[in-house]
Amino acid sequence: MSAADMSSFKPASAIRLRVPYALLTLIALLIVWQVAVMVARLPDYLLPSPATIITSLYDLSGLLVYHTWITLVEVVLGFIVAFLVAVPLATLICYSKLFERSVYPLIVGSQTIPKVAIAPLLLAAFGYGLVPKVTIVALMAFFPMVINTVVGLRSVSQEMIYLSQSMGASPMQQFFRFRMPGALPSMFAGMKMASVLAVIGAIVAEFVGSNNGLGYVITVAGSNFRMDQQFAAIVVLSALGTVIFWIIGLIERRALPWHKPTQDGGH
Amino acid sequence: MLNSTRSGNFISIEGVSKTFPTRKGNVLALSQIDLGIKPGEFVSIVGPSGCGKSTLLMILAGLIPSSGGVVHVNGRDITAPSADIGIVFQRDVLLEWRTALENIVLQAEIRKMDKKAATERAMQLLDMVGLKGFENAFPHELSGGMRQRVSICRALLHEPPLVVMDEPFGALDALTRDQLQLDLLKMWQKSGMTVVFITHSISEAVFLSDRVVVMSPRPGRIEEIIDIDLPRPRRLSMRETPKFAGYAHQVTSIFKTLGVLREGDDE
Missing domain, CATH: 1.20.5 (Single alpha-helices involved in coiled-coils or other helix-helix interfaces)
Structure with a gap:
């Protein structure tokens, strides 16, 4: 079977x-x-026990809430920037042959650059503030959003286009009534992928140069051999990632009640 | 047939041909098609796969340009997508994000027709095809046959004088197919619309039509046009009559002569 x-x-x-x-x-x-x-x-500086980690989670809770907030702001802002650039760009790629041929290969090709490697460059350019972090998050989140939006917009069938033409639909109507809604499931899949990458981007940016955020907590705890604190930050970090992922999933289910996610084993 | 007078014909197709550019040069898909269709007529086009019958239909709907010849519908030259038309494809092309009713009413929304009247008519159409009570179902909750019924209702909502159907029942099981043929004939008889119907099935063509247009393999030509002189309304039992068998035999013989159908013991 x-x-x-x-x-x-x-x-x-x-x-x-x-x-x-x-x-x-x-x-x-x-x-x-x-x-x-x-x-x-085992000593705590090699591998702390879950009980120790839970204790430091509790001890550090105030501090962790503050640094989580910092990381969350970076992730959300970067995600929004990526979305605002990715969706119009994907639409242009979908509608303009010139754009598709000139820009799309560069976007795909640019994915061979490890964005972790350009983090130091961005920090050198933009300093220690919020801007370089948001930029790195946006760069990480951007790619899956563009690709999935393009794939979604292209998934409209030739018959669907014919149908819209026979109804006398204007190009705007064709986009908003036929193309865009059909692209949404793919766009949400892209956003879920992007949310995971966005959190990674924020942490990497904080590793490279920051004086706050969960990435900073991990760096400092590491240099003090406080593995328990590192683990505590990692626990919070994965919870953060999970919650963001879950929220996007929630919005998806609300926005697309007609869509059957594939993991339900539908048709 | 060749000198079809334009007067009296609702559709006149004169000298229409279509070539497709390929890497090996131009391929002739349709060659010198002449066909006149009277208002309110039900005409089926049968032919083997790749004979260009779908292409002819799309040219008739103004959705793809011909390479030569002229098409008039209702006295107007067809050079752009025609809006006075209802289209049904083999795939139902329903918008997954709209309910059955919303899919049908879409036709009215795009055409800026009165929403209330359109909803009323959509409900009547759903009732006629036996989908009363399913108006709020999403496409993924409907069977293939039910989905195709919805797409037929959508094509008929604005009471188009011409409905073109491209193998609409090709993907359905035999029983559903029989039922939909009967439903379609009922709606056709009520409305007085002209139907151009494409099919692979000889018996379907004979059962539904006033005339059956038999096409040859590529390049597609009209091989013969057969008048089907069976009484209306058509009944399923007519398919067992000698007259029906005679028509089916006539079409089959043409395909045998053309080499589209080959029986092993002939060779």
Whole structure:
């Protein structure tokens, strides 16, 4: 039986149980970790136990909230900048042959540049403030948004275009009634990918040069051999990433009630 | 047939040809098509895949330009996408983000028709095709047959004088297909519209039409036009009559002569 067959025969209760199962597995892993650290008597600067990490999470909570806020602002601003550039650009690429031929290959080609490597350049150019961080976040988030928007806008079928023409639709109507709504699922997929990359971008920027944000906390804790604090920051960071991802998913489900996400194993 | 007088004909296609540029030079897809269709007539075009019948339909709708010849519909030259038309494709081309009713009413929205009257008419059409109660269903909640019914309603909403259908039932199962043929004939008889219907199926063409246009393989030419003198309204039982079999045999023989159909023991 193939995977597709399995999913179509899966009762709804199995899907609901998936989350608790994952949670139980996580708890089991944490217990193994805790026991291993205790039995092997590992020092905290090598590998702190989950209990130690939870303690430092609690001790540092005020500080972590402040630095999370800094990182969150960088991520959100960079994400918005990327979106505002990516969507009009993708539309131009989709409508103009000239743009497609002159700009699109450069965008795709530019992805071979590791953006981590240009972070120091941007910091040198823009200083230690918010601007270089937002720029790096935007650069990271930009690519999946452009690509997925282009793919989405192009996914409209020839018949659909014919249909709109036979109705006498203007180019604007054709775009907003036929093309754009059909591109939204792909755009949301791009935004989810972008959200993950945006968080990475913010952390990298903070690593390279910053005096606040979660990346800064990790750097400082590392240089003080406070692995427990590093882990605490990482926990917060992954929670941040998860929440952003989840919020985009929530907006997607609200905005596209007609869309069946593929992981539901629909048609 | 060759000297079709323009008077009395709702559609007149004169000397229409179409060539497509390919890397190996121009390919002739349609060669010197002459066809006159009277108002309110139901005409089917049958032919093998690649004979250019869909191309002819798209030229008739003004959606692709011909390479030579003229097309008049209702006394007007067709040089641009015609808006006085309803189109149904093999794929239903429903907008996934709109409910069944919204998909049908889209036709009115684009044409800036009165929304309330359009909604009323859409509900009547849904009722006629047996989809009462499904008006608020999204396309992904409907079966293939139901989706195609919605797309037929959409094509008929604005009461177009001409409806062109490109293998609309080609992807449906036999029972659904029979039902939709009957529904279509009922709606056609009520409205007085002219229908140009493309199909692969000989029996479908004979069952539905006043005349069947038989086309040859590429380059597409009209091989023969057969008048179908079966009483209306058509009944499914007519398909078992000798007269029906005679028409089907006539079309089949043409395809055998053309080499489109080959029986093993002939050779």
